[in-house]
Amino acid sequence: MKKLKIKNVILNGKRKDILIADGKILKISKKIKEKSDCEIEGKNLAALPVFFNMHTHLAMTLFRGIGDDLPLKRWLTTKIWPKELLLTPEKIRKGTEIGLKELKKSGCPFFCDMYWWPQETAKLVIKHKMGGILGVPFIGKGPLIFSKRFALKNFFELKKVVKNYPSIKIAIAPHAIYTVSKNNLVWAKDFARKNNLYYHIHLAETKEEIKFSKEKYGLTPVEFLDKLRILDEETILAHCVHLEEKDIKILARRKSLLVYCPTSNMKLGVCGVFPFRRLKDSSALIALGTDGVASNNNLDMLEEMKIGALLQKHHFCRPEEIKAREIFEAATKIPANFLKIENEIKKGNLANLILVDLTLEEFSGGKDIISHLVYSANYNCVKYLIFNGEIIYQRN
Ligand SMILES: [Zn+2]
Known part of the structure; x- marks a missing residue:
């Protein structure tokens, strides 16, 4: 079973690690020590549901x-x-x-x-x-x-x-x-x-x-x-x-x-x-x-x-x-x-999520990421798209 770990990502306003395996979200916690096959450093990213x-x-x-x-x-x-x-x-x-x-x-x-x-x-x-x-x-x-x-x-x-x-x-x-x-x-x-x-x-x-x-x-x-x-x-x-x-x-x-x-x-x-x-x-x-x-x-x-x-x-x-x-x-x-498709980032759900790039100017100013997504950003902010636990898109 291949595992994907997203480290230090912003999820609902807090820094979290997310562990994904077999298409699902296995764990979400402050620090996950468990080893994985693939890792994404998420310190400049926020995790949100897919569109x-x-x-x-x-x-x-x-x-x-x-x-x-x-x-x-x-x-x-x-x-x-x-x-x-x-x-x-x-x-x-x-x-x-x-x-x-x-x-x-x-x-x-x-x-x-x-x-x-x-x-x-x-x-x-x-x-x-x-x-x-x-x-x-x-x-x-x-x-x-x-x-x-x-x-x-x-x-x-x-x-x-x-x-x-x-x-x-x-x-x-x-x-x-x-x-x-x-x-x-x-x-x-x-x-x-x-x-x-x-x-x-x-x-x-x-x-x-x-x-x-x-x-x-x-x-x-x-x-x-x-x-x-x-x-x-x-x-x-x-x-x-x-x-x-x-x-x-x-x-x-x-x-x-x-x-x-x-x-x-x-x-x-x-x-x-x-x-x-x-x-x-x-x-x-x-x-x-x-x-x-x-x-x-x-x-x-x-x-x-x-x-x-x-x-x-x-x-x-x-x-x-x-x-x-x-x-x-x-x-x-x-x-x-x-x-009836799981699209909430929580333990046990299918891993369907996007990771958006918070280093972009569009995310400067206030802290409300949803506001920036709706009123400021465009599709260039999507850095990763994960569907059914697999990375299906990655922006270079
Ligand atoms: Zn039409």
Whole structure:
């Protein structure tokens, strides 16, 4: 059993040694004498939980900077969909490889993805020793139609690839209520329930979507999915920008995971703001996501936390609207708990942690590391990323 010791690291404001073996945290104490195979001197480092990027389309790193400054519909139809028509498994591998490297830099070993050929993404996630929920995409409108039959083919191939790799979970991922028919949305949920899968969908992102839902179904998008019995503890809803009070009540009750994607929402000008405070006060579960790089344009979870917090304060004209710790928890603890993945640095837990470099100017001044992480630092502060007890990234 190989052992890794992190010496003298700051953990919750105190200097500690951390001993990791067999993927788990074996010991945390002031001084650990026990020998190890590998040692990290932590005197200039702080240990913190890892980040979870809960909504992205990883291989879209291929489209970074393409179609900037356009509204969602025009961006999709004139820039993204024509490019996606030309995608191949080989291109997906290329884009995914870039995305995985960028995620690791951001202290993020786990992501929730929705993109073509997830079986190709899975092979690379395994190679990089990372984890994720890989969504089998499903879309009935637009030039690139991914039918039920194609989704099934992808699903069975993906299932085979991840069979012996528990850090990858599978989702069925219908694109949105305006691109997938009612019958297929329900079919996807039944299929997810039968096969023990998550269900990942874009929801209530734009005003046009709300208009579509009310005109076609006489319901808000949230009411519509609730009526179809799709919302539950295995459902992940990206965006949730345009919500009414009745929607908030439903979402809090169903305990689905809502993913706040502030940069993408601002960049695509969706004309609304994720109601963080009202959702949080209703006990809804909130996570954070970057969305794809084509609408962000990076995968920096630290930048996402800052933008997410500032947007709330600015929009609601209240600096106290959201606290640094709340957005930090949306990026770490809440998604981990939702997924039942250990992400607290304590004895007996899986060793999932980042070590950040406190010698950087960004950490000067006050002593509150969470404040510096949210408001000052960017992803260059992540010196080590440890996932399932292994160092999977180290900044030189
Ligand atoms: Zn998205």
